[in-house]
Amino acid sequence: MAMAEDERQRGGQGKPPTLGRMLKTQGQLRVRALGRRKTLVDFYHAMLRATWPQLFAMFALSFVGFNLLFAFLYELQPGGVDWGQRPIAGPPFWRDFVFSVDTMATVGYGNMVPITGYANLVAVAEIALGMLYVALITGIAFARFSRPTALILFSRPMVVNDIGGQPKLMFRAANQRHNLIFEASASMSLLIDTKLDGRPMRRFSDLHLVREANPVFALTWTIIHPIDQDSPLAPYLEAKRLPPGSELIVVLSGTDDRTGQIIHGRWAYNADDILWGYRFVDILGVAEDGIRTIDYNRFHDAEPVARDVAPADGSGPPGGKAQATAA
Secondary structure (H helix, E strand, O other): OHHHHHHHHOOOOOOOOOOOOOEOOOOOEOOOOOOOOOOOOOHHHHHHHOOHHHHHHHHHHHHHHHHHHHHHHHHOOOOOEEOOOOOOOOOHHHHHHHHHHHHHOOOOOOOOEEOOHHHHHHHHHHHHHHHHHHHHHHHHHHHHHHOOOOOEEEOOOEEEEEEOOEEEEEEEEEEOOOOOEEEEEEEEEEEEEEEEOOEEEEEEEEEOOOOOEEEEEOOEEEEEEEOOOOOOOHHHOOOOOOOOOOEEEEEEEEEEOOOOOEEEEEEEEEHHHEEEOEEEOOOEEEOOOOOEEEOHHHOOOEEEOOOOOOOOOOOOOOOOHHHHHHO
């Protein structure tokens, strides 16, 4: 009986569900909140998170709904509005709707005016609320446009190969605006499921980087984590596979030279995004006129590391050609 109840609570499958990614590739959180009441307290933040199509749809629906409400209020007193010598063609409710739009926008064409106390009271209320509505819409739109953003491209895969006799985890990023990002910094963390006192928990483990800061980030940046004995990835080096559900979280930040504001870029990788024994192909070049080029068509491409045969006398660095190319 107890086993049946336990299976029912787990969905009747007899085993726990497969854990999915907690973060999307671009860093958005994938968590479903249970038992949390939805309120309008965080309405402003929700508007900043919404996409532009969602935002435009919300503005359009709220605009139409606002004017439909006041058109209904004007309709409650027929004859409360003087439509002038040449009234708008159409049913009365349509005329009330157009009058509501004119009143909300404080247009005042002069051909329609409220003539009763009730109609003037409704018009005053609509003008006051309409000014507040326009201010809110303008503020949200300005906040969206003025918010600093980073146009940073992250490589879709990570690669692991030996450089100087030590395995290193690498990914690369590119500043697609090609402006200057001063005092750029990078951090990488391993998000993994562990157990503490027999209880499962989700933990972050920071990964040391060869270079955690860059004075100027203008083109590309290959970020490297050495997998030494102190690395959180060391236990998984032999199997060449991270545990299921584990993720690598990457955050880049710096100061935009044009706006003077701090910008952020983030990305998330899972175990399937890591290519073991691969290296990135070269994407930097020089054009005939001497200008540097970046081939974004091959930005995400990686190739297997060629294992050169060492000379008989044992001379030469380990990894040979692979080491020189990766460096």
